[in-house]
Amino acid sequence: MTYDIAIVGAGIAGASLAAAVAPHARVLLLEAEDQAGYHATGRSAAFWSETYGGPGIQPLTSASEAALREGGFLEPLGSLHIGRAQDAARIDAFLAAFDGTSVALARVDPSASIPGLRPEWTLGVSEPSCAYIDVAALHAACLASVRRAGGTIATRASLDSASRADGMWTIATPSGDYRAAVLVNAAGAWADPVAERAGARPLGIQPYRRTIAQIRTDPPAAADLPHVADISGKFYFKPESGGRLWLSPHDETPVDPCDAAAEELDVAIAIDRFEQVVDWRVAAVERSWAGLRSFAPDRLPVYGFDPGVPGLFWCAGQGGFGIQTAPAGAAVAASLLLGSVLPAGFEGVDPDRYAPGRFA
Numbered sequence: 616m617t618y619d620i621a622i623v624g625a626g627i628a629g630a631s632l633a634a635a636v637a638p639h640a641r642v643l644l645l646e647a648e649d650q651a652g653y654h655a656t657g658r659s660a661a662f663w664s665e666t667y668g669g670p671g672i673q674p675l676t677s678a679s680e681a682a683l684r685e686g687g688f689l690e691p692l693g694s695l696h697i698g699r700a701q702d703a704a705r706i707d708a709f710l711a712a713f714d715g716t717s718v719a720l721a722r723v724d725p726s727a728s729i730p731g732l733r734p735e736w737t738l739g740v741s742e743p744s745c746a747y748i749d750v751a752a753l754h755a756a757c758l759a760s761v762r763r764a765g766g767t768i769a770t771r772a773s774l775d776s777a778s779r780a781d782g783m784w785t786i787a788t789p790s791g792d793y794r795a796a797v798l799v800n801a802a803g804a805w806a807d808p809v810a811e812r813a814g815a816r817p818l819g820i821q822p823y824r825r826t827i828a829q830i831r832t833d834p835p836a837a838a839d840l841p842h843v844a845d846i847s848g849k850f851y852f853k854p855e856s857g858g859r860l861w862l863s864p865h866d867e868t869p870v871d872p873c874d875a876a877a878e879e880l881d882v883a884i885a886i887d888r889f890e891q892v893v894d895w896r897v898a899a900v901e902r903s904w905a906g907l908r909s910f911a912p913d914r915l916p917v918y919g920f921d922p923g924v925p926g927l928f929w930c931a932g933q934g935g936f937g938i939q940t941a942p943a944g945a946a947v948a949a950s951l952l953l954g955s956v957l958p959a960g961f962e963g964v965d966p967d968r969y970a971p972g973r974f975a
Contacts, residue, residue: 618643621795625651629801630757631941635949637764647773658906663748675940682942694745698738698846777813804872806931823867826881828903877903908935919970
C-alpha cells in the first residue's frame with residue numbers, strides 16, 4: 616500500500632504527530648521495537664513543568680496545557696526549586712527568565728514544604744502549575760487515535776534504507792517495504808542515523824543518558840510533597856505512591872543510540888546529593904532505570920522539511936521535554952506537513968523557531 620506520510624518512530628513524538636495528521640492523510644507509523652514507546656517515552660520522569668527546559672521550551676509546554684488537562688492526563692503536584700545562599704544569583708536569573716510569561720512563580724521558604732530540609736537550603740521558588748503527567752495514557756490515546764482514523768502502525772519495522780524517486784519514498788524495513796510521499800524522521804535518539812539512511816545531512820542530534828531511581832525513605836515521603844528541583848541542576852525528586860520517591864541526579868551523559876540502562880555510580884551520586892538536602896534515611900533502592908534525551912545543538916526541537924532532501928520532514932530533538940510539549944509539538948509539525956494554520960490554542964508558538972534550516 617502507498618501512504619501519504621510515513622513516520623519513523625512511534626514514541627510520543629511520532630505517535631502524537633500521527634494522531635494529528637491521520638484524519639487528513641493516509642499515515643503509516645513505523646516502530647523498530649516490538650512495542651511503541653519502549654525507549655524514551657516509556658522511561659519518562661512523568662511530570663509536566665512549564666519551566667523545565669527553559670524559556671525556549673516554555674511556549675510549547677504552556678500551549679500544551681489545555682489539551683493535556685482536557686484529556687485528563689495531568690494531576691496536581693506543584694514544584695519547588697531550591698537553593699542555598701550561594702545560589703542567589705541563579706534564583707534571580709531563573710525568575711527573570713520567566714518574567715512576563717504566563718508561568719506563575721513565587722519566592723517561598725522551602726522548609727515549609729519539605730520536612731527535614733537541611734538548614735543551608737534557604738532559598739525557594741514555587742511553581743504551583745507543575746503536575747504529574749500520565750505518560751502511558753497519553754501515548755496510548757495517541758496510538759488509539761491513529762488506529763481510529765485508519766492509520767497503520769507497524770512494529771519490528773526499523774528503517775533499513777529509504778530512497779526517493781518520482782516524488783515517492785521506498786522504505787525498506789524488516790517487516791517489508793513501504794511507499795510514501797513524505798518521510799517523517801521522528802526517530803528520537805536515532806534521528807541522525809535515520810536521516811543519513813534517507814540521504815540527508817545529520818543535524819548533530821545527540822542522545823544523553825538520564826538516570827532515575829525509585830527509593831524508599833525513612834520517614835516515607837509525604838503524599839503532599841511537591842516535585843523538588845535543585846536550582847543548580849544537580850538533582851530532582853518527586854513523590855510516588857506508597858511513600859516512594861523518584862530521584863534523579865539530573866545527569867546528561869552523551870552516548871550512542873542504545874537501550875539505555877542505569878549505571879550504579881549515577882544512582883549512588885543521586886543518593887549522595889539527596890542526603891545533602893534532607894535528613895531522611897534512604898532505606899532501599901527499589902529499582903532504577905535510564906532513558907535517552909536527544910538534543911539538537913541549540914537544545915530546541917526540530918520541526919519542518921529538510922532544506923536539502925525533498926519530502927523528508929524532521930520531528931526530532933525534543934530532549935527531555937517531548938512528552939510535556941507533545942500537543943503543541945504535534946500541532947506545529949502537523950500544520951507544516953499539511954500546509955494548514957495552527958489550530959486554536961497554539962497561536963503563540965512560532966514554528967520558524969524550530970525549523971531544520973537554522974542549522975544549514
